[in-house]
Amino acid sequence: MRKTPSYLKGLAETRARAAGDAQRFKKLHEEIGEKLARAEHDLAACDRLIERFDERLDPGLIEPIHAWQGRYGKRGALGEEIRRIIQSAWPDEITTTEIVWRVQIHFQMSFLTWREKKRWQDNSLRNTIKALLAKGEVERVHDVLYGLTGEVGRWRWKSDAVLSLDHLHAQAAGAGVAVQSCDDAHE
Structure with a gap:
């Protein structure tokens, strides 16, 4: 069997991450x-009703409400949602970027500037993930110094579940790693 060069293995792993x-x-x-289609449908329905009740009103002049500010619902809701997001990705990892997007969608959050979003991410989101890490519920899959290298943070749910051999084989194949079955090894 021909040995695969290390640069090709690295490229295969990078490609597998990009595909994931x-x-x-x-x-x-x-x-x-x-969610956008539902929101636009509801918005159009409300506009039609407003215009039906009073033609003088212009629904386009009604300012949107960003009611999330400082509130995620009941106490602990942000942590519960982040936990659910990371857990739903198991056994795969999930990036910090994807967690941010999913939390924003779930809580219908919007930010006026990228700095406001960065501040929220660096404080609320990071602290919540750190708490899950300290409890041993999640594991860091990236280098601790990822911020300095430009790499995106990657997280995985820590589970006591045992993966099946078929699942491990599929993960290896997805990462571009050639796997030899026990039957093939003895031939």
Whole structure:
């Protein structure tokens, strides 16, 4: 059997990560599209009703409400949602970026500037993930110095579940690693 060069293994792993990110982002894009369509449908219905009750009112002049500010619902709701997001990705990892997007969608959050979003991410989100890490519920999959290297943070739910051999084989194949079955090894 021919040995695979290390640079090719690294490239295969990078490609496998990119393919996984693309699949997750595509799913997220579909979810956002569905929520956007529902919101636009509700908005149009409200506009029609307002105009029906009083033609002098212009629904377009009604300012949107960003009611999330400082509130995630009941106490602990942010932590519960982040826990659910990371847990739903198991046994795969999930990026900090994807967690941010999913939390924003779930709590219908919007930010006026990228600095406001960064401040929220660096404080609320990071502290919540750190608390989950300290409790031993999640594990860091990236280098601790990822911020300095430009790498995106990656997290995985820590589970006591044992993965099946088929699942491990599928993960290895997805990462571009050739796997030899026990039967093939003895031939």
